[in-house]
Structure formats: structure tokens, C-alpha cells
Amino acid sequence: MKSDSSPFTVKGSRRVLTVVGARPQFIKSAALTRSLKGSGWKQWLVHAGQHVDDDMGLDFLSELHVPMPDARIRPSQSGRSQRLSDMMLGVAEQIESVNPSAVVVYGDTDATLAGALAAHHAQVPLVHVEAGLRSGDRGMPEEHNRVLTDQLSDLLCTTGPEATRQLLKEGVSKERISEVGDVMLDVALAAKLLVHGRFPPLWPKEASQVLAVTMHRPATVDDPSKLKSALDVLSSWAERTGGQVYFPIHPRTKGNMERFGLNLPARVIDPGPLGYIDMQAALFHSDRVLTDSGGVQKEAWFQGTSAVILRSTTEWRELIKLGASELFDPEKLKASEGASELLERLAFDRTVPNVVGSGLFGEGQAAPRVLSALETFLT
Numbered sequence: 001m002k003s004d005s006s007p008f009t010v011k012g013s014r015r016v017l018t019v020v021g022a023r024p025q026f027i028k029s030a031a032l033t034r035s036l037k038g039s040g041w042k043q044w045l046v047h048a049g050q051h052v053d054d055d056m057g058l059d060f061l062s063e064l065h066v067p068m069p070d071a072r073i074r075p076s077q078s079g080r081s082q083r084l085s086d087m088m089l090g091v092a093e094q095i096e097s098v099n100p101s102a103v104v105v106y107g108d109t110d111a112t113l114a115g116a117l118a119a120h121h122a123q124v125p126l127v128h129v130e131a132g133l134r135s136g137d138r139g140m141p142e143e144h145n146r147v148l149t150d151q152l153s154d155l156l157c158t159t160g161p162e163a164t165r166q167l168l169k170e171g172v173s174k175e176r177i178s179e180v181g182d183v184m185l186d187v188a189l190a191a192k193l194l195v196h197g198r199f200p201p202l203w204p205k206e207a208s209q210v211l212a213v214t215m216h217r218p219a220t221v222d223d224p225s226k227l228k229s230a231l232d233v234l235s236s237w238a239e240r241t242g243g244q245v246y247f248p249i250h251p252r253t254k255g256n257m258e259r260f261g262l263n264l265p266a267r268v269i270d271p272g273p274l275g276y277i278d279m280q281a282a283l284f285h286s287d288r289v290l291t292d293s294g295g296v297q298k299e300a301w302f303q304g305t306s307a308v309i310l311r312s313t314t315e316w317r318e319l320i321k322l323g324a325s326e327l328f329d330p331e332k333l334k335a336s337e338g339a340s341e342l343l344e345r346l347a348f349d350r351t352v353p354n355v356v357g358s359g360l361f362g363e364g365q366a367a368p369r370v371l372s373a374l375e376t377f378l379t
């Protein structure tokens with residue numbers, strides 16, 4: 001394990017050490033980074049190195065005006081435990097040299113848990129942004145990361161009332177909870193201003209309808225029969241509607257397609273991994289979304305498009321209640337009836353309610369609220 005860094009020069013007590021390690025966390029951190037600017041706070045951004053592929057990690061930072069990380073940990077990629085422990089030790093070293101007044105972690109990855117453990121061991125106040133989310137699926141490593149990080153956190157910033165209620169139910173005292181909204185909405189709304197006239201690479205402008213797709217979770221793409229069935233559904237959808245499918249294929253999914261001998265069906269376009277703004281543009285311009293991603297299911301709604309979520313559970317139940325999205329268990333894809341059912345679901349087009357005015361997810365004000373919760377908490 002190696003860690004590259006330069007010494008932190010800021011003196012004084014208002015400094016925060018932020019741990020990010022995977023693409024969604026860089027995106028989430030963009031909102032708070034913007035709020036911190038000019039606030040008197042300094043941030044030290046640590047890249048814990050969970051994603052090693054730079055296409056997936058760093059190339060979109062400039063688009064989001066997020067500075068490059070101040071320190072980069074290079075954990076061993078030889079196994080989950082080794083990687084977790086390398087990330088934790090790397091963050092611990094950073095905490096020791098930076099001496100921050102608080103550590104901020106986002107979401108539910110192994111980098112989140114590594115940052116949380118390191119802050120806890122160093123007895124530095126820990127802030128968890130996106131606290132209290134539960135899918136109820138204990139088979140997901142992310143679910144364990146969420147629960148453990150929440151247990152260790154001192155200030156728990158939630159995205160909405162469901163997450164707040166969950167924490168109260170688990171015995172977290174209400175003084176430690178701040179319901180701020182979703183920082184991803186802050187970033188998505190900023191992106192929405194840019195996407196009207198912008199089309200992502202290879203966008204099928206002439207198509208009558210476009211289905212935007214992302215799939216990368218093991219539960220969808222690691223089983224050859226499910227992955228084949230999902231690709232068949234995309235092909236049938238395009239044939240049936242005369243539309244085109246826009247599918248930026250995740251490296252994991254691409255690797256599996258090669259291994260399982262599965263080709264990209266006709267009328268399905270793969271532009272390769274997209275920059276964040278291009279991804280938002282794809283969601284904005286598409287007619288329907290199919291995704292198994294935690295972030296994209298919300299972003300579809302943020303950009304005004306309804307989604308079928310290829311998962312049996314979601315930690316974003318608001319989306320289902322609101323009628324913006326519906327769940328579809330990928331296990332069903334093992335049977336041909338399941339594939340037909342998914343095709344029917346994708347055909348059903350629904351209009352989604354507006355984000356602004358919904359009262360949900362903080363309506364774009366989550367990051368300033370995290371900052372003010374942090375200030376209140378530390379005084």
C-alpha cells in the first residue's frame with residue numbers, strides 16, 4: 001500500500017478531511033466542496049483508491065469543479081479485507097498529519113467504512129452524509145457499510161424523513177441527526193442547467209424513442225443467464241418500439257459480456273463510460289430509464305424521466321411512493337416469463353412529478369445544510 005500526499009498547510013481549527021473512493025462519492029463531494037468555498041473552512045480531499053480505473057474515478061472532476069485529491073491512497077486490490085485495511089491505514093495517516101476538526105464520509109462503500117473506522121480510532125468527530133439509508137438486504141456489502149458507519153458517526157446527515165426515522169428507530173439520539181436532503185440533487189440540479197442543448201456522445205438524435213440503460217451490479221451482470229436475458233430484452237424493446245437503446249457499458253459488465261460470449265444487440269449503442277454531465281444529459285433526453293445503480297435511479301427522476309430499477313429492494317423508497325420509479329427483481333430474468341414482464345414494464349411510459357416543489361431530498365440545498373449542521377455540531 002502506498003499513499004501520495006503533500007503536507008497540509010492550513011492552520012486553525014476549521015478544517016475538514018473528506019474521504020472519497022469511488023465515482024459517486026466524488027460527485028457527492030462536489031456539492032459540499034462548492035459550499036465550503038469562501039466559508040472559512042478548508043478541505044483536505046483524500047482519494048482512498050477504491051476505484052483504480054481513472055475513467056471511473058477522476059476524469060470528470062474538472063467538469064464538476066472539484067479539485068484533484070490532495071492525497072491518494074493506493075490500496076492493494078488483492079481482496080476486500082486487505083483493501084479495506086489498506087484504505088483505513090492510509091486515511092489514519094492522513095488524519096494524523098492533517099489534524100482535522102472533522103472527517104466527512106459519503107454513502108456506503110468500503111472507502112466510507114475505512115474512513116469511518118480511521119476517524120473513530122483517532123477520535124475525530126465523524127460526519128456521515130447519506131446516513132440512515134437501509135435497503136434491508138443484508139446480502140449487500142453496502143448495507144453492512146451503512147449500518148457500521150452510522151454506528152460510528154457523531155453527526156448523521158440524512159436525505160429525508162425515512163432515513164431520519166430509521167436512525168431514531170435504531171436508537172440514534174436526535175441531537176446527532178440533521179435532515180439535510182440529498183447532496184446528489186444539489187449537483188444534478190446544477191447539471192440540469194447545462195443539459196438542454198447538450199447531447200452525449202453517439203446520442204441517437206433521430207430515434208423516435210430512447211431507452212437509457214446502466215447495469216453493473218453483481219446481482220444483474222455476474223450470472224450469464226440473467227445478463228443474456230437483459231440484453232435480449234433491450235433488443236426486443238428496440239425492435240418493438242422502433243427506438244434505440246443507449247447503454248454506456250460499465251467495465252465490469254463489458255468484461256462479463258466478453259467472458260460469457262455475449263454481443264451487443266443491434267440498435268443498442270455503447271458510448272463507453274460517460275462524464276457526469278453527459279450522463280445527466282442522457283437521462284434528461286431519454287424517454288425511459290432501466291438501471292440497477294443506486295445513484296442513477298434517483299438521477300433519472302431528478303432529470304425528469306421515469307425508471308425501472310433492476311433490483312428487488314431500494315434504499316430510496318421515496319421514488320417508488322412518488323410513482324417516479326418501480327422495482328423489478330433481476331432474479332426474474334432467469335425465466336423467459338420474467339423477461340417478457342420486464343419488456344411490458346418498459347413499454348409503460350409514465351410522467352413523473354417535478355422535483356422542485358416536491359419537498360423531497362432538500363430541493364438542492366443539502367450541501368449548505370451539511371455545512372451549517374457541522375458548524376452547529378462543533379460549537
Ligand code: UDP
Pocket residue numbers: 023024027214216248272273274275276277279280292293294295296299
Ligand atoms: N455515472 C457517470 N457515467 C457513467 C455511469 C454513471 O457519470 O457512465 C454516474 C452516475 O450518473 C451516478 C454515479 O456515476 O451519479 C454512480 O453511478 P454508478 O452506476 O457507477 O454507481 P452506484 O450509484 O450504483 O453506486
